[in-house]
Amino acid sequence: MTIAPKYRPFLTLYYREIRRFLKVLVQTIAAPIVSSSLYLLIFGVSLGGRINLESGLSYLAFLIPGLVMMSVLNNAFQNASSSVVSGKFGGDLEDWRTSPLTPRAILWALSFGGLTRGFIVGFITFMVGQIFYLNNHGSWLAVAHPGYLLIFLIIGGLSFSMFGVSVAFWSKTFDHLSAVGSFVILPLIYLGGVFFSLEGLHPFWQTLSKANPLLYFINGVRYGILGVSDVPVETSLIVSGGALIIFYFIALRILNTAEYTRW
Amino acid sequence: MDVSGKSPLKIEKLVKKYGNFTAVNEVSFEMKPGEIFGLLGPNGAGKTSIISCLVTLQEPTSGHCEIFGYDPKVNPEYTKVLTGFVPQELINHGFFSIEEILVFHSGFYQRWHNKERIHYLLKRLGLWEHKDKKVKALSGGMKRRLLIAKALVHEPKLLLLDEPTAGVDIELRASLWDFVQELSQDGMSILLTTHYLEEAESLCDRVGILQNGNLRTVGPTRELIEKLTERKVHVFFDGVCNEEISSPYLRNREDNQAEFVIPHGVGVGDLIADIQCNVHKILDIKIEEGSLEEAFVHVLGEHQ
Ligand SMILES: Nc1ncnc2c1ncn2[C@@H]1O[C@H](COP(=O)(O)OP(=O)(O)OP(=O)(O)O)[C@@H](O)[C@H]1O
Ligand SMILES: [Mg+2]
Numbered sequence: 001m002t003i004a005p006k007y008r009p010f011l012t013l014y015y016r017e018i019r020r021f022l023k024v025l026v027q028t029i030a031a032p033i034v035s036s037s038l039y040l041l042i043f044g045v046s047l048g049g050r051i052n053l054e055s056g057l058s059y060l061a062f063l064i065p066g067l068v069m070m071s072v073l074n075n076a077f078q079n080a081s082s083s084v085v086s087g088k089f090g091g092d093l094e095d096w097r098t099s100p101l102t103p104r105a106i107l108w109a110l111s112f113g114g115l116t117r118g119f120i121v122g123f124i125t126f127m128v129g130q131i132f133y134l135n136n137h138g139s140w141l142a143v144a145h146p147g148y149l150l151i152f153l154i155i156g157g158l159s160f161s162m163f164g165v166s167v168a169f170w171s172k173t174f175d176h177l178s179a180v181g182s183f184v185i186l187p188l189i190y191l192g193g194v195f196f197s198l199e200g201l202h203p204f205w206q207t208l209s210k211a212n213p214l215l216y217f218i219n220g221v222r223y224g225i226l227g228v229s230d231v232p233v234e235t236s237l238i239v240s241g242g243a244l245i246i247f248y249f250i251a252l253r254i255l256n257t258a259e260y261t262r263w
Numbered sequence: 264m265d266v267s268g269k270s271p272l273k274i275e276k277l278v279k280k281y282g283n284f285t286a287v288n289e290v291s292f293e294m295k296p297g298e299i300f301g302l303l304g305p306n307g308a309g310k311t312s313i314i315s316c317l318v319t320l321q322e323p324t325s326g327h328c329e330i331f332g333y334d335p336k337v338n339p340e341y342t343k344v345l346t347g348f349v350p351q352e353l354i355n356h357g358f359f360s361i362e363e364i365l366v367f368h369s370g371f372y373q374r375w376h377n378k379e380r381i382h383y384l385l386k387r388l389g390l391w392e393h394k395d396k397k398v399k400a401l402s403g404g405m406k407r408r409l410l411i412a413k414a415l416v417h418e419p420k421l422l423l424l425d426e427p428t429a430g431v432d433i434e435l436r437a438s439l440w441d442f443v444q445e446l447s448q449d450g451m452s453i454l455l456t457t458h459y460l461e462e463a464e465s466l467c468d469r470v471g472i473l474q475n476g477n478l479r480t481v482g483p484t485r486e487l488i489e490k491l492t493e494r495k496v497h498v499f500f501d502g503v504c505n506e507e508i509s510s511p512y513l514r515n516r517e518d519n520q521a522e523f524v525i526p527h528g529v530g531v532g533d534l535i536a537d538i539q540c541n542v543h544k545i546l547d548i549k550i551e552e553g554s555l556e557e558a559f560v561h562v563l564g565e566h567q
Contacts, residue, residue, distance in 0.1 A: 099371035
């Protein structure tokens, strides 16, 4: 099979993205093992024993899908944004701009790069979760709807890669980037229902949470793994799909108008 | 893509402003197929700004550029494969080795399985033994050569070299210029900027001189030199010559020699006839042609 020349720039950049995070393989794999183990140990096992959910699920089971999606989103965002920021310093952005890579090709290549890393880390998180689950319940956690799970992971990974690309192109300094991380992403993820269920919340907070798009991302994954969630899966699908489309057009606009010159 | 016979580069009334500041002011010129064109000018003249517009790093404020008949703004998919670009600033890709960088760069230019060309360039540019190093482990001159290798992986038809020899030692500079000449003989059209005017003089078929964003003059290198400089003629006499020499071109007179400066158009024969000196008394005549540097200084001085 030969690949038409016009797709080669895109595939090359995607390949380069993968090679880039493979160079920091230990960081890619070890960091999520440590962080997800900590979450599972502290929240899932030690606090989780004292929490009862109305749905009858164990808190540990409830927590695992949220942690998986959190890994995917964080890693997609980080991978894509750090690629752009280091490209700004190194001059890679200029190379991309002056080569036949189109803004659309750049966006998709970076997004698939982020998604791939998100998948790897998400899978590792899931396996760590499984070990904790096996240890506590004596059985593996079965995946209820693999198809939905895959769709939500893809939507989440792509959306957050595109978000990462946008923020990185817009940022003028590393501080901008980390400010977005700690003032936007972290709160959205934490308040998006990774650690708690809507059902226990005061109606005011329920309404507020429902305005957070990440609630739908996370509940979509929860439905994919556990078969139950706070939000109907159709709603999750529509909102997350809509969010992806919005992220895509914002990112594309930024790439079309941004400066590619060095810092 | 067949581009034979088409002008590799045509710039019409190009204007580039940064805010209120005009860096390039209605510059127009055209390159001929296969030629080496030197874009010269002092620091800040606007050379890099012009090149940046050609490679879409900057957007022209107004005016028009064409690369083999295609506007880089309208048909970047054509102009980008046709053009190779060596930026003035050094790059510093952190993660990859020199060879990996060239492999990726080939892919960006739609070329896969490009090992042969990459290895050729690595060897030709003296980077072969450094191919597994990272960029930060290279010296400045090696980085410069890596930039040149990158610009050539896809065998462009037009090569834009923005100060390709800045920071390169004398010996390597000579070999780089040889390489440029070789590329030109193979049919590549080359636009270069440099502050080494002597090298530009021997290399460039034509040059354009920029100053404060204005293209002051453009033309074949030899013609410009002839038009804008004078020739120095030293006449050495056999023994002491006491004869009175009256010539409007006389600059300096010593016992056994005289120095004349003649504009182009005045022949050396005319000069000798004019001074009415006994031809048998003339031992030797040395003619110094004007240089591009003199022409350059002359052009810049005219517009002070
Ligand atoms: N991004 C920019 N923003 C504002 N001004 C700029 C920018 N780039 C260049 N300039 C200004 O435009 C003018 C032309 O710069 P340019 O880099 O094109 O000059 P140059 O001829 O390449 O000079 P050099 O020989 O030093 O490389 C300079 O006065 C410079 O300060
Ligand atoms: Mg310059």
